[in-house]
Amino acid sequence: MARMKFLCDADRCIECNACVTACKNENQVPWGLNRRRVVTINDGRPGERSVSMACMHCTDSPCASVCPVKCIFSTADGVVLHSKDLCIGCGYCFYACPFGAPQYPRVGNFGSRGKMDKCTFCAGGGGSEVPGSSEEYAKYGANRMLHGELPLCAEMCSTKSLLAGDSDVIAQIYKERVITRGYGSGAWGWTTAYREDVKV
Amino acid sequence: MGGNPAEAHPVSLQHILEGKELNRANMIVIDPRFTRTAAHATDFLRVRPGTHIPTIYAMLWHIFRNGWEDKAFIAQRVYGMEEIRKEVEKWPPDEVERVTGLKEAEVKRIAETFAKERPSTLIWAMGQTQYSFGTANVRASCILLLATGNVGLSGGGANIFRGHDNVQGATDLGLDVTTLPLYYGLDEGAWRHWCRVWEVDYDWMVSRFASKTLMQTPGVTSTRWFDATLLPKAQVSQPDTMKAMFIMGHGGNTITRMPQAKKGIEKLDLLVVCDPYPTTWAVLSERRDGTYLLPACTSFEMNGSRTASNRSLQWGEQIVQPSFESRNDYDIMHMLAKKLGFADQLFKNIKVENGHVVAEDILREINRGGWSTGYCGQSPERLKAHMKNQAKFDVVTLRAPKDAPEVGGDVYGLPWPCWGTPQLKHPGSPILYNTSLPVKDGGGTFRARFGVERNGVNLLAEGSYSQDSDLKDGYPEFTLGVLKKLGWDGELTPQEAAVIAKVGGSNPDTVSWSIDLSGGIQRVAIAHGCAPYGNAKARTIAWNLADPIPVHREVIFTSRPDLVAKYPTLPDAQQFRVPNIGFTVQRTAVEKGIAKDFPLILTSGRLVDYEGGGEETRSNKWLAELVQDMFVEINPADAAERGISDGGWVWVTGPEGRSKARMKATVTPRVGKGLVWMPYHFAGWFEGVDQRSKYPKGADPYVLGESVNTITTYGYDPVTGMQEPKATLCQIRAA
Numbered sequence: 001m002a003r004m005k006f007l008c009d010a011d012r013c014i015e016c017n018a019c020v021t022a023c024k025n026e027n028q029v030p031w032g033l034n035r036r037r038v039v040t041i042n043d044g045r046p047g048e049r050s051v052s053m054a055c056m057h058c059t060d061s062p063c064a065s066v067c068p069v070k071c072i073f074s075t076a077d078g079v080v081l082h083s084k085d086l087c088i089g090c091g092y093c094f095y096a097c098p099f100g101a102p103q104y105p106r107v108g109n110f111g112s113r114g115k116m117d118k119c120t121f122c123a124g125g126g127g128s129e130v131p132g133s134s135e136e137y138a139k140y141g142a143n144r145m146l147h148g149e150l151p152l153c154a155e156m157c158s159t160k161s162l163l164a165g166d167s168d169v170i171a172q173i174y175k176e177r178v179i180t181r182g183y184g185s186g187a188w189g190w191t192t193a194y195r196e197d198v199k200v
Numbered sequence: 201m202g203g204n205p206a207e208a209h210p211v212s213l214q215h216i217l218e219g220k221e222l223n224r225a226n227m228i229v230i231d232p233r234f235t236r237t238a239a240h241a242t243d244f245l246r247v248r249p250g251t252h253i254p255t256i257y258a259m260l261w262h263i264f265r266n267g268w269e270d271k272a273f274i275a276q277r278v279y280g281m282e283e284i285r286k287e288v289e290k291w292p293p294d295e296v297e298r299v300t301g302l303k304e305a306e307v308k309r310i311a312e313t314f315a316k317e318r319p320s321t322l323i324w325a326m327g328q329t330q331y332s333f334g335t336a337n338v339r340a341s342c343i344l345l346l347a348t349g350n351v352g353l354s355g356g357g358a359n360i361f362r363g364h365d366n367v368q369g370a371t372d373l374g375l376d377v378t379t380l381p382l383y384y385g386l387d388e389g390a391w392r393h394w395c396r397v398w399e400v401d402y403d404w405m406v407s408r409f410a411s412k413t414l415m416q417t418p419g420v421t422s423t424r425w426f427d428a429t430l431l432p433k434a435q436v437s438q439p440d441t442m443k444a445m446f447i448m449g450h451g452g453n454t455i456t457r458m459p460q461a462k463k464g465i466e467k468l469d470l471l472v473v474c475d476p477y478p479t480t481w482a483v484l485s486e487r488r489d490g491t492y493l494l495p496a497c498t499s500f501e502m503n504g505s506r507t508a509s510n511r512s513l514q515w516g517e518q519i520v521q522p523s524f525e526s527r528n529d530y531d532i533m534h535m536l537a538k539k540l541g542f543a544d545q546l547f548k549n550i551k552v553e554n555g556h557v558v559a560e561d562i563l564r565e566i567n568r569g570g571w572s573t574g575y576c577g578q579s580p581e582r583l584k585a586h587m588k589n590q591a592k593f594d595v596v597t598l599r600a601p602k603d604a605p606e607v608g609g610d611v612y613g614l615p616w617p618c619w620g621t622p623q624l625k626h627p628g629s630p631i632l633y634n635t636s637l638p639v640k641d642g643g644g645t646f647r648a649r650f651g652v653e654r655n656g657v658n659l660l661a662e663g664s665y666s667q668d669s670d671l672k673d674g675y676p677e678f679t680l681g682v683l684k685k686l687g688w689d690g691e692l693t694p695q696e697a698a699v700i701a702k703v704g705g706s707n708p709d710t711v712s713w714s715i716d717l718s719g720g721i722q723r724v725a726i727a728h729g730c731a732p733y734g735n736a737k738a739r740t741i742a743w744n745l746a747d748p749i750p751v752h753r754e755v756i757f758t759s760r761p762d763l764v765a766k767y768p769t770l771p772d773a774q775q776f777r778v779p780n781i782g783f784t785v786q787r788t789a790v791e792k793g794i795a796k797d798f799p800l801i802l803t804s805g806r807l808v809d810y811e812g813g814g815e816e817t818r819s820n821k822w823l824a825e826l827v828q829d830m831f832v833e834i835n836p837a838d839a840a841e842r843g844i845s846d847g848g849w850v851w852v853t854g855p856e857g858r859s860k861a862r863m864k865a866t867v868t869p870r871v872g873k874g875l876v877w878m879p880y881h882f883a884g885w886f887e888g889v890d891q892r893s894k895y896p897k898g899a900d901p902y903v904l905g906e907s908v909n910t911i912t913t914y915g916y917d918p919v920t921g922m923q924e925p926k927a928t929l930c931q932i933r934a935a
Contacts (some may be wrong), residue, residue: 012217014236016808017826024822031825044870048239109801157212159217181221 002166003078004121005194006154007174008051011181012161013032015040015050019153019162023054026122026152027141033103035119035141050151052162055080055101055119056193063093063102073126077145078167081126082116084139094190098192121164122151167194201229201329201341206236207808209325209361213240216323226317226375228310230255231327233833233877234870243310246872249803249927250755251300253327256340257752258296259311260347262286268315270349276664277646278346279657280741280749289751299752299763316349319355325363327926332769332782332915334922335749343740343750350902351738352633353895354645362509365499369507372573372616373566377419377776377921378609381566382573382715386416392717393908396703397569400545408542410439410523421921423455426464427778428430437777444470446536447479448529449496451481451813453883456912456923459857462886474532477815480883480907483894496529497522498816504530504559505566505583510630512613515583567622571732572714573724574617575767577626586612598630611642619726621719626726633738638668639726647910648677648734654743661735669729677734678725680716681709688724696720744917746770755927756782756915757855759801759874761790769915776921785914798855798929800838800876804908805926807879814881818901830863830882830905833874834932839867842933849935851888852876854911855928861906862888862935876932878908880925886910 015038023029023036036054041047057080064072064080071086074095091113094102104113124131125140132146144152154164161169205212219225231239238244247255263269264285274281284527293304295701302370314320322345328337342351350356362368374381384390395402409415409658414845420428420442428442436442445468452461465471465485473481474494482493499506501522505513522528527535534557535541549568550561560580570576585606585664586593591610592604600607615627619639631640637643643666653659660674676682683689692700699718704711713732715723720733741748747770754760754767764786789795811825817823832852834844846867853860863878863886871877884891884904892900908925915924 011221011240012214014206014210014240014808016206016213018210020826024825031821044234044868046234046239046244048236050236138357149866159214177221182224193918 005167007163007170009161010049010051012159013050016158018156019052022152022156058193062096066092066096079121079123083127086117087115203325204235204237208806241442248301251754252337253340254299256344257288257291257884262308262311263315269347273349279737279739296792320350324358325361330926332924333753334917335919340750366506382570423923426461429464446472446476453907454813456925458909464763478899479815482889495526497526502528505563511615513578578614579622620722635666645731645735646738648736674735678713680711691724692720757913757928780916794855798931802930804878804880810881818903824902831866833866833871833877835873837873844934851935853931856913861910881910883907
């Protein structure tokens, strides 16, 4: 069974935000919520590097471990989904996540949170809706996986920095790149999310 | 140098980074600002804005001194390099450092790398062109490439990244006020050529103009239109001042001196804005009457050919029907021509079906007349076959395999020059001036544009020729007369000979490859392995320009008034029908001590999030969310001196007409001390006032902001009329 992962090659990311824009449009993510964002360190200084971050769909997801209503789970493909019907907007998953992936729409005064929203790997939702249905789309966004398509963020990446797909395939692509380059590894977040080396 | 492709052309970075990764290419960025492109460079040099020519000459100083130039290439294919050497001698390391701020060791390092680790390419964009000496800048860049033998080879050359979809095509097809389509110029010969192509009477064409002189005089550039409107009639070299503007797809906020543009808009009798969005033009001024908004659709809502930076053409298919009542550019032009009474002539050979212009016919007309540039072989049928067979083309070489049906051997998009008629099946030329290929396979030589000799010096190539050429030396451009001398005229078909006779009238021998409507002269020259335009040396001396050899000149509003005495701008002159008084403006600024009151250098550029004037992209909710405020980048040291905090509001004031603009500060070491940078995509605020209420209801972009061009100042290139938004002065204080 294929295991889906994201890999952002920080030597390639140029902070163009094509991934962010693709995600927003494909999933109609409203203003103020970001399933994906580009983080830049050392901005404007030598050593400036950017990485595109979203839910990494961890192997042993801390968010799922802390969820009091058990609404977060991993699919057979390794994609971490959740049910917005069960979610109570408590925010525990936000604190547990090492990547800041879970987002919450503000639904009222005093900062009260709505249902958690996050990257679905463009694989629809974890609720009871029929996969690919308009109900699922309204609640979770696109279900590209249903048609064998990869997340649009990676498909739209200007420099092929953001890779998404079968972990063996993208690890192989990345491995070849690093060997060809002959310098350092820029696979940011990989070991945190998957607890394994990219073997280069 | 002079470009930030990571933001302006993000997809190009894939190729640049692959070059770095796969070929271990050096990637050197020279820029006043540590750009996102610089963040990925192997070497970065920070330079003072407006010192491109000293930087290039600084490199050449080391190259010549150490003998790193390509001597064989220069001897065979370059004219005038000895004169360049003399100019370069004026730029020893201490003078370079005084003017540019660059240190000898770092210049020597990049010069050696650039000259020795071949091939080298120089990539630029508006950071070279948008200066009062922009033409000289790009000529200096080409001279560096010529000196190191980096023209006409795979991996080398001048890579000038264009701004957006079809910007190259628009340039080629007549936006340039100095020429008819495809660089034929404006003289009688050019008009007669196009009148033959259009099948309209030349005398009728002359009758459309106030005079034949005016017909042959370059027009007013988009950078100067308001001067042609506001200046006294006596100073404008046409029958009257500019009275009307018809604006098609142009953001007014991309032009410098916006306070003057505002006055200009108010003075016009007629203003027509033809655009998907109302744009700055509609809201900037206090104008009440005589303004018309014509809704135009986008390029996704129409068919047609589009030319990219690499001169490749693609056939664009309509994706969706035009929104609301908008129409495409062709149909709007047809309706306008009908109202003005010359639609029959303008659309004589272009079909209009049910009120819609047939896009294929437009390209066919370009093909029939576009011999000069090799826009003649890219028929709509061939381009459509390319789109259909995209998968067959190699992603690196851009070639389709010889045996591929329909497109075998072609280069994707048939990059011009694509010689001869479409039936000749020329594959297009992916690299210009490449002698390692036969002309029929996309090879070429340098053009013989400027005669065969000058002051007794041979201008033709010596011992260099394209592969399989029957002529093993330089040769002039082909005419019927030249074919006769070579004894090749018998190879013309009777039909071709008849067309040439008709074009030439009483003097057919003078009919050249560029006006022969049969394509026969091109066909015969190419059959003998020769380039139709001749085989000459590239000239480093442009004797028809004010500065035949590029020389350093300070920007008009310079941060270094001490250098103006030695490096003044060119004298005042009448250009593009209006006076260019740059010299007077520069001298006055120095005398008034402007640089003391406005101590910060202001430069401008692009953001990845927005495009051009930004009306379209600031109206896209996803893009608008990414950057919601106009801002200025300022160095932490300059910010601290002024009590400015990151994200705080500031007032920026400019040195002309008490201009002022209110925006947010981004405090960052991306800009060095003394330099500030602004993006140019914003509009909809003017001098601190939000103009949102002036947009037609529902037509206002999500994000509005001050335009950098409220602050930018005077300065125009004498050859192109290009403005100078890349270097001026300003002052900033916390708001």
